[in-house]
Amino acid sequence: MGVDYYPEHWERTMWEQDANLMRETGVSLVRVAEFAWSRLEPEEGGYDFSWLDDAIDVFDRQGIKVVIGTPTCTPPNWLVNRFPDVLPVDAVLHPRYPGIRGHRCYNSPSMRLYAERIVEKLARHYSNHPAVIGWQVDNEFSLNECHCESCNKQFRRWLSNKYGSLDAINEAWGTVVWSGEYSSWDQITTPLGGTAYKNPSYLLDYKRFETDSVVEFQQLQVNILRRYCPEHFVTHNIWSYPMSLDYYKLCETLDFASLDYYPNTSPEKAVSSGYSGALTLDLTRGIKRSPFWIMETISGPPGCWFPMWRTPHPGLIRAYAWQCISRGADALVHFRWRSAPIGAEQFWHGLIDHSNVPGRRFEEYRVLCEEVNRLSEVLGGSVVLSEAAVLHSHDLYNAFGIQPQVEGMHYFDHLKLYHRALTKLGIVADVVNMTEDLGGYRMIIAPSLFLTDQSLADHLETCVKNGATLILTARSGVKNMNNVCWMSPLPGPLADVAGTTVAEYDPVGNDIHAIRTKSGKTYSCSQWCDILEPAGAETIAWYEDDFFAGKAAATVRELGKGKVYYLGTIAEESFYLDLFREVVREAGVNRLPGLPEGVQISVRSKGTTLYMFIMNLTRKRQIVSIGGEFSSLLLRKTVGPELDLDPYGVEIVKMEQ
Known part of the structure; x- marks a missing residue:
């Protein structure tokens, strides 16, 4: 159990009092310093760690361990003033000025140089401190989509490494359309201008380049921390989902993933927030397919640059903490110990309010600490047990974002729909990268595999033949991994596995249609209607209306020891509850039936x-x-x-x- 604490925000006389109360409450960990660059290096080359030394010593005396955040999310004013290349540049070539965190270009030579310097100084200084156990690199990385000259040069280098020649790029992207062919490397730039009317293969590669830029910037720091602090762990706190940044790549060289998780406190979302949160936690566990940390979670009503949320209802802080643990969290760090009286996050409330008087939320946290600490030894070393998997991909999320398929259809909403149905049925599921080894799962749900290659199709086929039940959905097998459409009947490379093809489709958007299953039960559907032609598969649902009334809407095929379902439309939730209930019964997936809503x-x-x-x-x-x-x-x-x-x-x- 831990808290986020910023000693630089408080009078020194408060440090000892806070550390004492933390120990009495059951806190054994604090995270510090991820935004403190201007205090750690007040002027170029003038480092001052004395204040942080004193604060860490205070915690050490109370037996509280420390995670240090590298402060590279907040370049100080002296740095951006002297080296303007630190600032990211938007699509119309305007720099984004400081005043909020995250104002740095990952490819800026100056940013990289000074980031390496401050991280090396910190790593050398704290490598042997008995209280320091690990590091958080930066804070909540995202794609800043910078268009500065450094990024343009790095983008060309990245493309050269990937494709080798301009001819290969022209072929892979199909630049012949709209006279977009490149004859010189300097003709290639980042997506300037901000228009959406650009080549989708080019835009997807730019997203991938942006991820690799973040990964490279992070790895500079990881390498330093590994060199000087080999006994310490290294992690990064991701910011929830959905996200364009590829978290699988980002966390590949880290010891474990960490998540900043803020359940919604609104009464009208009291039920739905829990299901969305379950998906986020399962996604985080799936990043490295192992336990993770919560590096920030709710302590009071959030609010700052947006109106405040409702305060957490009695029991919410404790319940959502246990939800995190139940789904794979091995540590919980609450944000924050005390509400800040200064700065941009004054009303992102902590466990203790501005009054500095511990109240109802703090007492709930105290009970939580007692429970977690009492059960830590019992639960330590346990792992989440799951027999079902839901596939996910940042490439798919980005591809759908680049080319929205129809009004109301969103890739991540589909993941929510299927995962929520599993959760309501009492089924524990992993959510994993679609490129992972899926052997051992009894049930695999593969939402909208828009980008598909033959190797993925072959792997899924092997899983089915070995006994898995695979569920494919509409908009699968549309394109290859270069974001270029397959010239074959949908679902492309997955057609043989599915035993069905798409004769025609109708992007129905928000129009409501109906399907009927073999049992005679009808369900509403919308967004998309694949009109299917079974080729070895059996029809299990038919459309009830429009010109495709009576045509197949969903099929199932027996293949080896397993089955493949193809769902050609997006139905109401009750359809998935009924279907998955039958699927898990046949597949032998364990579940707890009869769970009430929420x-x-x-x-x-x-x-x-x-x-x-x-x-x-x-x-x-x-x-x-x-x-x-x-x-x-x-x-x-x-x-x-x-x-x-x-x-x-x-x-x-x-x-x-």
Whole structure:
């Protein structure tokens, strides 16, 4: 259990008081300094770590460990004034001036030089401090889409390394369209002007280049930290989903991923926020397919450059903390210890308000710390147990963003739809990169594989033949990985696997249509309608209206030991609840049936022992059947077969496999 703390914001007399209260509360970790460059290096080459030394020593005396954030998210004014190339440049070549964090170009020679210097000084200085255990590189990386001369030069270098020649670029991108062919390297620039009417293959490669620029900038720091602090971990705090930046690449060389997670506190989102959060947490666990850290999470109502949210309802902070742990978090760092009286984040509230008097939220946090610390040894070393997978890709997200397919159709919303249905059914799922090895999963949902190559199709086919159930959806197999359309019937390389092809499609957008299943039940659908021609697959749903009434809307094919479903439209949620319920029964996927709306489960395993977390992420009392009597870790007594959960109530039960 940890908190984010900024000693430079407080009088020194408060440090000792805060550290004492942290220890008494059960806090054993603080993150510091990720925004403190101007205090660590007040002028060029003039380093002052004495204040941070004193603060870390205060925490050390209380037995509190420290994670240091490298301060490269906030270049100080002296740096941007002396070296204007530090500032990113927008698509119309206007620099983005300081005044908020993140004002730096990842490819700026000056930025890289001074970032390396401050990180090396910090790494050397704190490499042997007993309280320092790890590093967070920068803060919440994103694509800043800079168009400065340094980025243009690096973009050309990146393209040369990838393609080797202009002829290869012209061929891969199809630049013959609209006379876009390149005859000289200096004709290639970043996407200037801001217009959307550009070659989609070029735009997708620019997104990939931007990710690689962030990765390269981060790796400069990682290399330094590894050299001088080999015993420390190195991580980075990603900022939620969806995101253009490829987190799989970003976190590849890190020890583990970390997430900044802020559940929505609005009453009208009291239920939906829990499902969206579950997807975010499962995505984060899937980055490295291993446990992760929460480096920031909600402590009070957020708000600053936007109106404040509602304050967390009683129990929300505790319940969402346990949701994080249940889905793979091994540490929770709450943002922040105390609300800031100064700066841009004055109303992004901490555990203690501006009054400096611990209140209701702080007492809830104190209880949470006691519970987590008491169960830490029991749960330590356990991992999330899942038999189903949902595939995800930043390339797919970017490709759909570059060319929106139809009004109301969004790639990430599809992930939410399918993942929410699994969660409501009591099924624990991994969310993993579509390029990962998927062997061992009983159920694989592959939403809209818009970009597909033969190797992915072959891997999915192998998984199915070995016994997996694969679910493919509309807008799959449309393009190759260069964002160029396949010249073959949809779903392209996946047609043989699916046993069906798309005779025609209708981008129906927000128009509502209907499908009918074999059982005679009807469901509404919208966004997209693939009119299917089965070729070895069996039809399981038909369209009910329009010119394609009576045509196949969904199919299933038996292949080897498994099955392949192809869903040609986007249906209402109840369709997926009914379909997935049947699929998991046939595939032998474990689940906890009968969960009330807003109640979630997750399972962590350790040896032969399972720990099932049951969380009521709603504002009302809920009754949950858990199918037997089990030992409660929180109550330290036997509970079940039914649980009576208060609003935001949590239970953890122990069972043997």
